[in-house]
Amino acid sequence: MSEANDGIGFRERDAAIEEIAARLGIRAERGKRFAELTSLRVGGAIDWVISPATEAQAAAVVDELVTAGIGWRALGSGSNVLADDGDHHYVVLSLKELKGNPEFNGELVSVTAGYSLPRLCVDVARHGLSGIEGLGGIPGTVGGALWMNAGAYGHEIGKVTESVRVARLGAVVEIPGTSIQWNYRHTSFSEGELLLGATLRLVPDDPEKIIARMEDAKNQRLATQPHGARSAGCFFKNPPSSKTGTGRIIDEMGMKGTRRGSAVVSPIHANFIVTEGEARAEDALALAEEIRERVKREHGIELEYEVELWRANEAVASEQAETEEANKQEPH
Numbered sequence: 001m002s003e004a005n006d007g008i009g010f011r012e013r014d015a016a017i018e019e020i021a022a023r024l025g026i027r028a029e030r031g032k033r034f035a036e037l038t039s040l041r042v043g044g045a046i047d048w049v050i051s052p053a054t055e056a057q058a059a060a061v062v063d064e065l066v067t068a069g070i071g072w073r074a075l076g077s078g079s080n081v082l083a084d085d086g087d088h089h090y091v092v093l094s095l096k097e098l099k100g101n102p103e104f105n106g107e108l109v110s111v112t113a114g115y116s117l118p119r120l121c122v123d124v125a126r127h128g129l130s131g132i133e134g135l136g137g138i139p140g141t142v143g144g145a146l147w148m149n150a151g152a153y154g155h156e157i158g159k160v161t162e163s164v165r166v167a168r169l170g171a172v173v174e175i176p177g178t179s180i181q182w183n184y185r186h187t188s189f190s191e192g193e194l195l196l197g198a199t200l201r202l203v204p205d206d207p208e209k210i211i212a213r214m215e216d217a218k219n220q221r222l223a224t225q226p227h228g229a230r231s232a233g234c235f236f237k238n239p240p241s242s243k244t245g246t247g248r249i250i251d252e253m254g255m256k257g258t259r260r261g262s263a264v265v266s267p268i269h270a271n272f273i274v275t276e277g278e279a280r281a282e283d284a285l286a287l288a289e290e291i292r293e294r295v296k297r298e299h300g301i302e303l304e305y306e307v308e309l310w311r312a313n314e315a316v317a318s319e320q321a322e323t324e325e326a327n328k329q330e331p332h
């Protein structure tokens with residue numbers, strides 16, 4: 001991409017972004033890198049990071065970006081993203097500032113996308129509400145959890161989601177949870193949809209029992225997964241065609257500890273890739289591909305990435321919408 005956004009020059013685009021952010025009173029920063037914003041601590045330069053502080057601001061800014069044909073992607077805590085080392089010429093909409101306190105109303109809790117998922121699990125447990133205690137130690141935001149239908153230890157966020165707030169044409173719109181397909185680590189939300197928050201419907205229970213179950217899940221996690229290491233959680237999905245999970249498959253191939261530069265297959269859980277030192281995304285990607293090739297060769301299984309791969313040279317939301325629009329108009 002030599003020119004930003006199908007013909008708009010970078011200078012013109014930058015002026016437009018500065019104007020939009022100033023008018024809406026939203027922080028817009030340059031000079032950030034994915035290495036600072038993701039848990040794997042790898043990834044290249046980002047043209048702009050825009051950080052709305054309210055759901056209304058987020059809905060408004062994304063509409064303005066779309067109207068101006070400026071590409072964007074939403075990022076929470078960056079704990080499930082592997083961005084490559086290139087220069088990423090799009091806007092990263094950081095949702096980390098959308099973190100107002102959850103609002104409780106009986107069995108319902110309303111929470112914004114940037115709120116910490118582990119914090120929410122503690123909050124709801126203290127309020128005597130059960131249904132997400134298995135997700136307790138997942139180091140992501142609520143928005144990220146919704147986006148990919150996060151799950152662990154028998155709980156999945158989609159199962160308890162009453163409604164989701166999304167950005168539509170500059171406004172905050174509430175859609176029912178039943179209108180969304182909640183699959184294994186995948187939902188029917190698509191690129192270009194911005195999730196702003198959700199209301200969960202939980203089940204009353206004794207807070208002490210909920211907290212005890214959360215502690216159990218946490219202890220299991222601590223015993224079986226690396227903690228304190230730079231990772232993006234499980235790197236691949238478990239294959240639907242196999243009774244054996246990906247972690248065990250990679251482990252049984254003897255790949256724990258396998259290294260490519262700064263990226264290593266975790267010696268604790270083989271479906272985690274951890275990075276060390278001055279890490280490069282290239283190393284993690286090369287290691288991941290080596291794993292996929294061996295699993296394909298030795299087991300005939302095509303592993304699917306569970307982490308999101310963000311490539312600097314691929315079209316993102318807005319740009320995609322424009323391409324689709326252009327394709328529709330072309331005679332076939």
Ligand code: EPU
Binds near residue numbers: 270
């Ligand atoms: N195992 C090994 N070697 C390993 C890893 C696992 O032999 O290196 C064995 C375990 O001993 C166990 C079996 O494989 O017998 C399953 O392992 P585990 O309980 O760790 O579950 P998993 O299928 O590997 C899934 C999720 C995790 C989630 C846990 C707990 C996926 C891809 N992974 O892991 O989610 O925390 O269950 O519910 O679905 C994530 O989404 O990022 C993630 C880590």
